[in-house]
Amino acid sequence: MLLTQLAVAGIQTGMLYALTAAGFALIFGATRVFHVAHGATFILAGYAFLEAMQMGAHWAIASLVALTVAVAFGLFMDMLVYRPIQKHEGSFFTVFVASFGAGIAMQALIQFFFGGGFATISLPLTRATELLPGLYIAPVFWVALAVVLLVFAAITLFLERTHAGLGLRALSENPELLRAYGLSARRLSALAFVLGSALAVPGAILTTVTTGIQPADGAHVMLVSLAATVVGGIGSIRGAALAGLVLGLVENLVVSVVDTQWSQAASFVMLFGFILFRPNGLMGRAGAR
Amino acid sequence: MIAYLVNLATLIAIFGIAATSLNLLIGYAGIFSIAHAMFFGIGAYVAAQVALTFSADFLVAALAAAVAAAALSLCLALPALRVRGEYFVAASLGLQMMASTLFAEAHGFTGGVGGLVGIPPARILGFDVASPDAFLVLALACLALTLLAVRTLMRGSFGRSLMALRDSESAAEAFGKDVRALKTLAVVIGCFFVGIAGALFAFHMAFVNVESFTLEQSVVLMAMVIIGGAGTLTGPLVGVIALLSLPAALSFLPFIPSTQIGTVQQFIYGALMTLLMIFRPSGLVGLSRG
Amino acid sequence: ATEPYVLGTLFPMTGLLSELGSIYTAATALGLEHVAQDKRLSQPIVLKAQDSQSTPQGGAVGMSKLANVDRAPYVLVGLTGVAKAAEPIATRAKVVMVNGGGVGPDLAGLSPYFWNIIPLANQELPTAFSWMKRNEIRRVALIYLDDPLGNALRKGLQDGLPAIGAALVGEFSAAPSAQQFSAMIAKIRETKPDLVYVASYGTQQTQIFKQLRDNGITQPLMTYSVGGTPSVAALPESEGLLFTSQVADWDAKDPLTRRFVEGWRARHKDNPSTYAQNYYNAVLLYAQLIERLEKEGKPLNGDTLREGLATGTFDLVGGRARFSPSGAIDMPTQLNRVQNGKFEKVS
Amino acid sequence: MSEPILLSARGISRSFGGLAAVQDVTLELRQGVVTALAGPNGAGKTTLFNLITGHLVPDRGAVELKGESILRQKPHKVALKGIARSFQDLRLFGSMSVYDNVLAAIEPTPWLWQPGGSSGAAARRLEVERALAATGLEELAGTRAVDLSYAETKFLSMARIIATGAPIWLLDEPASGLDPASRSRFVKLVRDATAAGVTVCLIEHNLDIVTELADRIAFLDQGRKLAEGTPAEILGNAELIAIYFGERRE
Amino acid sequence: MSVSIPSTATPAPAMAVRGLRASYAGREVLAGIDLDLADGEVLCLIGHNGAGKSTLLKILFGLHPADAGEVRLRSRALKPHPSLMARDGVAYVPEGRGVFPGLTVKEIFTLALWSASLDAGEGRARIDEVLELLPKLRDFWTKRAGQLSGGQQQMVSIGRALLSRPSILLLDEPSIGLAPKLFQDLLTPIRAIQQRRGMSILLVEQNVGEAFAVSDRVVAMKSGVTIYEGKPADLADHAKLLTLF
Ligand SMILES: Nc1ncnc2c1ncn2[C@@H]1O[C@H](COP(=O)(O)OP(=O)(O)OP(=O)(O)O)[C@@H](O)[C@H]1O
Numbered sequence A: 001m002l003l004t005q006l007a008v009a010g011i012q013t014g015m016l017y018a019l020t021a022a023g024f025a026l027i028f029g030a031t032r033v034f035h036v037a038h039g040a041t042f043i044l045a046g047y048a049f050l051e052a053m054q055m056g057a058h059w060a061i062a063s064l065v066a067l068t069v070a071v072a073f074g075l076f077m078d079m080l081v082y083r084p085i086q087k088h089e090g091s092f093f094t095v096f097v098a099s100f101g102a103g104i105a106m107q108a109l110i111q112f113f114f115g116g117g118f119a120t121i122s123l124p125l126t127r128a129t130e131l132l133p134g135l136y137i138a139p140v141f142w143v144a145l146a147v148v149l150l151v152f153a154a155i156t157l158f159l160e161r162t163h164a165g166l167g168l169r170a171l172s173e174n175p176e177l178l179r180a181y182g183l184s185a186r187r188l189s190a191l192a193f194v195l196g197s198a199l200a201v202p203g204a205i206l207t208t209v210t211t212g213i214q215p216a217d218g219a220h221v222m223l224v225s226l227a228a229t230v231v232g233g234i235g236s237i238r239g240a241a242l243a244g245l246v247l248g249l250v251e252n253l254v255v256s257v258v259d260t261q262w263s264q265a266a267s268f269v270m271l272f273g274f275i276l277f278r279p280n281g282l283m284g285r286a287g288a289r
Numbered sequence B: 001m002i003a004y005l006v007n008l009a010t011l012i013a014i015f016g017i018a019a020t021s022l023n024l025l026i027g028y029a030g031i032f033s034i035a036h037a038m039f040f041g042i043g044a045y046v047a048a049q050v051a052l053t054f055s056a057d058f059l060v061a062a063l064a065a066a067v068a069a070a071a072l073s074l075c076l077a078l079p080a081l082r083v084r085g086e087y088f089v090a091a092s093l094g095l096q097m098m099a100s101t102l103f104a105e106a107h108g109f110t111g112g113v114g115g116l117v118g119i120p121p122a123r124i125l126g127f128d129v130a131s132p133d134a135f136l137v138l139a140l141a142c143l144a145l146t147l148l149a150v151r152t153l154m155r156g157s158f159g160r161s162l163m164a165l166r167d168s169e170s171a172a173e174a175f176g177k178d179v180r181a182l183k184t185l186a187v188v189i190g191c192f193f194v195g196i197a198g199a200l201f202a203f204h205m206a207f208v209n210v211e212s213f214t215l216e217q218s219v220v221l222m223a224m225v226i227i228g229g230a231g232t233l234t235g236p237l238v239g240v241i242a243l244l245s246l247p248a249a250l251s252f253l254p255f256i257p258s259t260q261i262g263t264v265q266q267f268i269y270g271a272l273m274t275l276l277m278i279f280r281p282s283g284l285v286g287l288s289r290g
Numbered sequence C: 001a002t003e004p005y006v007l008g009t010l011f012p013m014t015g016l017l018s019e020l021g022s023i024y025t026a027a028t029a030l031g032l033e034h035v036a037q038d039k040r041l042s043q044p045i046v047l048k049a050q051d052s053q054s055t056p057q058g059g060a061v062g063m064s065k066l067a068n069v070d071r072a073p074y075v076l077v078g079l080t081g082v083a084k085a086a087e088p089i090a091t092r093a094k095v096v097m098v099n100g101g102g103v104g105p106d107l108a109g110l111s112p113y114f115w116n117i118i119p120l121a122n123q124e125l126p127t128a129f130s131w132m133k134r135n136e137i138r139r140v141a142l143i144y145l146d147d148p149l150g151n152a153l154r155k156g157l158q159d160g161l162p163a164i165g166a167a168l169v170g171e172f173s174a175a176p177s178a179q180q181f182s183a184m185i186a187k188i189r190e191t192k193p194d195l196v197y198v199a200s201y202g203t204q205q206t207q208i209f210k211q212l213r214d215n216g217i218t219q220p221l222m223t224y225s226v227g228g229t230p231s232v233a234a235l236p237e238s239e240g241l242l243f244t245s246q247v248a249d250w251d252a253k254d255p256l257t258r259r260f261v262e263g264w265r266a267r268h269k270d271n272p273s274t275y276a277q278n279y280y281n282a283v284l285l286y287a288q289l290i291e292r293l294e295k296e297g298k299p300l301n302g303d304t305l306r307e308g309l310a311t312g313t314f315d316l317v318g319g320r321a322r323f324s325p326s327g328a329i330d331m332p333t334q335l336n337r338v339q340n341g342k343f344e345k346v347s
Numbered sequence D: 001m002s003e004p005i006l007l008s009a010r011g012i013s014r015s016f017g018g019l020a021a022v023q024d025v026t027l028e029l030r031q032g033v034v035t036a037l038a039g040p041n042g043a044g045k046t047t048l049f050n051l052i053t054g055h056l057v058p059d060r061g062a063v064e065l066k067g068e069s070i071l072r073q074k075p076h077k078v079a080l081k082g083i084a085r086s087f088q089d090l091r092l093f094g095s096m097s098v099y100d101n102v103l104a105a106i107e108p109t110p111w112l113w114q115p116g117g118s119s120g121a122a123a124r125r126l127e128v129e130r131a132l133a134a135t136g137l138e139e140l141a142g143t144r145a146v147d148l149s150y151a152e153t154k155f156l157s158m159a160r161i162i163a164t165g166a167p168i169w170l171l172d173e174p175a176s177g178l179d180p181a182s183r184s185r186f187v188k189l190v191r192d193a194t195a196a197g198v199t200v201c202l203i204e205h206n207l208d209i210v211t212e213l214a215d216r217i218a219f220l221d222q223g224r225k226l227a228e229g230t231p232a233e234i235l236g237n238a239e240l241i242a243i244y245f246g247e248r249r250e
Numbered sequence E: 001m002s003v004s005i006p007s008t009a010t011p012a013p014a015m016a017v018r019g020l021r022a023s024y025a026g027r028e029v030l031a032g033i034d035l036d037l038a039d040g041e042v043l044c045l046i047g048h049n050g051a052g053k054s055t056l057l058k059i060l061f062g063l064h065p066a067d068a069g070e071v072r073l074r075s076r077a078l079k080p081h082p083s084l085m086a087r088d089g090v091a092y093v094p095e096g097r098g099v100f101p102g103l104t105v106k107e108i109f110t111l112a113l114w115s116a117s118l119d120a121g122e123g124r125a126r127i128d129e130v131l132e133l134l135p136k137l138r139d140f141w142t143k144r145a146g147q148l149s150g151g152q153q154q155m156v157s158i159g160r161a162l163l164s165r166p167s168i169l170l171l172d173e174p175s176i177g178l179a180p181k182l183f184q185d186l187l188t189p190i191r192a193i194q195q196r197r198g199m200s201i202l203l204v205e206q207n208v209g210e211a212f213a214v215s216d217r218v219v220a221m222k223s224g225v226t227i228y229e230g231k232p233a234d235l236a237d238h239a240k241l242l243t244l245f
């Protein structure tokens, strides 16, 4: 039963990782921007949700507020930070540092207004009940499952049906050429940031109600997203999501064999191994070379 | 005040060495490592252990630190030979995270989260160099040595070969450059010097623990290189001075309420990082392109 | 002297433990205000604050500035790791450090300039054991942060539990950055404990409490003095949480306590925590030391302060206190419980 | 043909997935002879170069340099044995100056120090200057490669090869997109080199250049070598002409 | 589809350029270009390397800003912008590899359909039309463009530009890397639809032999200005041609 319990925990963590990682992967895949401030998007969304709830808003309204804030931040970064840098042929790392700086600033800002402690709200949703002897599952698990499946179906449908997915892939390869085709690289990149940032929202909300959120969480979210993006295969949103799920599972399941303090490191051992032995990732196409 | 400035200058020298050595990887060889704090840490722990158990002579400890860091850097060379670009960034990230956990868990060697305390004052050939001024001179000497070595290497054929393979690996190969050997050598040399920086750090702080060698430290080192100007000799040093003296300067600002001082500092620090990159994308020293 | 006296603080204003930093700062500010009102010193005390960023490195850098630029002879410090990193610098500059937050047992006797105004963790455990014995706790599971503090508590439990006929049935260590504990909790459930002892701090421990309760642990939860952080009380899941701490009687009638408690309530609309008490006391302590030095006509520096600490007795909130030669304050401890979002003493 | 065979690829094949890019091709390069590789797009010409230089490993076949096998050797080893090549997409060292592009190309070992000391270094500098003079790039020695105009990049690519002093040159479409004036300059460069005994293999679509320079033409189509001979023989072959220029064959 | 009316030269040119100037980082590359592209003509633009031909084409499609001067599309002055130009029936084939290496040929065509805002049914018809012109494309329809040979990529690039049935086609050195036959294979159908549909083509080429055979008019550029205009036949003499470079 321990294994089952661990697997359930792993799936729940993994689902949230999956969505957030998919958002990062989408942005990175399309724009080649290492958007490490994605972690800031995540905490912003979480705090926005919390604040709205505390002001007495309905959870649906609060979610909408979180969505708006996240998308606005993503667009802000795209238009006011990344675009000017890319105009000057800024290198990969220039963007990385800028994004990192923005993440720090955002974290400080949140801390300034909401304090550095962790914030959460207690809902009956997160109280686990004993489903089978020794197997505890909280209702939020089913909520998360439903949300994740729904969001994935929606995003996949959107990317496949509207050619936007194709446009985003083309964008990732050569934005200049995209313009020669008469398409707007700016608009596509904005789209990537809108979708990617929106994908961080469900994870942020669910994390806020289950484990709680704190300003320093951004770093962890960013790490997991980045790892999942690479393990999944750069350019593959589905791969990133799958890898996010796997990372969540590994993190929880290894606890059955090693001491608990190693559980985070396990994910990164896996990341390192993947890069050495399967550099294209779970679903990657383009070679590492 | 003088003592404070001496301390700051010593830290600048130490991080100057670390950033210069990272620049060898990022700026010249195109090896985008964000695991540099790991080797900084290895240097610091090895030097601390040598000082605690064997000899407080800086030369012995620093040599051991540098050699250990260089030897273990083969962990980094392995992915560098196999993958490039973002994949390598992720690989080094994985390595860094594993190292952080190991540093925190290997109580016997690293003292765990509690760290190693009571590192004896540094000596060189029997002379005491522990006074802040003497130690600053030592750190500056190491920095000068590192700068000189990197300058000589990068202006010479080794540097040209590295830059050639950074710009086009297949073309470099087509002109007889052994890519494997070059990359491995670049990694080993870079980590050798950061090992020395680690040793200086251990003696300077008289205390080391894992928190100084985390991913964040790696990213800050990288930020120093990029903000100063990757691929330039003085850039990393300028970046170090900027990033280390900024918080110091901010703490002198009179108008920040003391209860929020940290948060406000963090905000200004982060925002300046971003603004610098927007307005000086090639770094403070770097050539402006386009 | 015509220059104001300098009080340095090296608190975690950012980073993992910034919540504690703001409590420490608020208490220090209250203390300074009351000292200023008393007008018993020839010069005012000015505050020089440095952020330790909750990290040892930040601690070392901040201490260097306090010692060398601000010339603070007396510095308040917080966390165990930070204190240990800052100590060599302070000792070299002969700066007296007073710790009111860190409870790692190795903070005792760290240096002649290092003084604890908080009972260290090992001083709290006996109170916990006697409660366990009374309530027939046999099986204890431990979640500990893998740092000096967590390890010290682990050792304390390992050594002390057998004496009361109980055993440590599971030890689970958490990395400082860990936030997800459902897997660990699943394993804890397997050990069928009578009580879960949590030896972490900061935001992490609050998360642990919430997740323990969310994941079906109904057994009593216990921790050390850090349980007295306001965010713990604010969390519905902490209801019933037990924690040991120094004796803190907010209803005591002595004027020092009244002034402190009322001053705090007026500002923060809430009861103070023991941390607040400690740092408030640390400021009173400084004022009393200065007063004594002024009277004796001695200069104010690290060595005269140290001497004063070692020999004097002091009137502090909670009673008259003196320090042991190893630099630890002797204070009785008590067991508390979180009830309806408030801290209550367990009778 | 009496000149000795310097480089030979015998019966080499390579496929990508299901596609046989090069099938059982034999190519012999003789000392001082200019061999042109002709054939439609996708015939496998570039792939053949990659197989010779070690950038790709053949599935089957042998590659020999002066009778010694260089099969499965790493590209840098092959290069050090005296085979210099250009790339269809140039692959310059973009962020380096024109001068350093050439210098980096001829510094023999990748290690920390160079053999020959300062006299070796001086000799190499002379070599670089000669190559830049030959390609008309002296004035641009300090310019970064990414800032060059189109024709200049093409000539820099040639300068790197000239400076190596390699006896064998493999040139992949070195003159495509050049204007007539630059083209004649290019033709002269190759003529001078062959006069000095350099062996050249040239992929080129422009017939004027091929007829002007080539002693022999090897004709590839769909991975196979269909014919080899003097320009007169090949251009007189109606079937090949149809494939290459002619009316559609499908 | 309906048979288009054979074009007769109309007074308003399909595209006109007046006094166009442009620079890179302060260095002037175009120094006042005047050029008319008549309706239904193939205009071959020649010039030495670096003369500014590619820059001119980029400006016409809105990929590079002009410093001064005017661009008119059917006597309507406008500021070129890629999506605007695409909507107005201009298509541009850039110099070099105008394909996305990671996308399959099919996907590249889908992308082109998207930029031309064509619906699925119409799109299929257009694709069939292009495949008819360039039947070789079928052979590697589902391959990634990056794995194609240079010539194959060029074919894809031109095919995708034709998809929108442009009335003006800007072609930058399509012959680079193409075998003569392929270049012929490309030029013949282009010429055919050009004549059938009255499309105007601005063709930049170094391979004058093949290019002149399909051109109606030749303009030569030197160092950012036009220096010659005439019929291809007038330049049959090689020596005369060389004077232009
Ligand atoms: N890395 C690769 N993976 C898959 N297929 C490849 C690869 N490289 C080449 N090909 C295929 O092999 C065939 C030969 O390609 P190659 O580049 O050798 O042609 P080429 O003769 O040089 O043509 P061009 O004159 O157009 O440059 C082509 O069909 C191409 O698609």
Ligand SMILES: Nc1ncnc2c1ncn2[C@@H]1O[C@H](COP(=O)(O)OP(=O)(O)OP(=O)(O)O)[C@@H](O)[C@H]1O
Pocket: D147, D148, D149, D150, D151, D177, E024, E025, E029, E047, E048, E049, E050, E051, E052, E053, E054, E055, E056, E095
């Ligand atoms: N992005 C750029 N940045 C700076 N200078 C440029 C840029 N693009 C082109 N140039 C310069 O502008 C001039 C004109 O270039 P352009 O590409 O228009 O010439 P072209 O006539 O097309 O030449 P080619 O026949 O070589 O294609 C050249 O000197 C070139 O070096």
Ligand SMILES: [Mg+2]
Pocket: D045, D046, D047, D088, E149, E150
């Ligand atoms: Mg080719």
Ligand SMILES: [Mg+2]
Pocket: D150, E053, E054, E055, E095, E172, E173
């Ligand atoms: Mg051009």
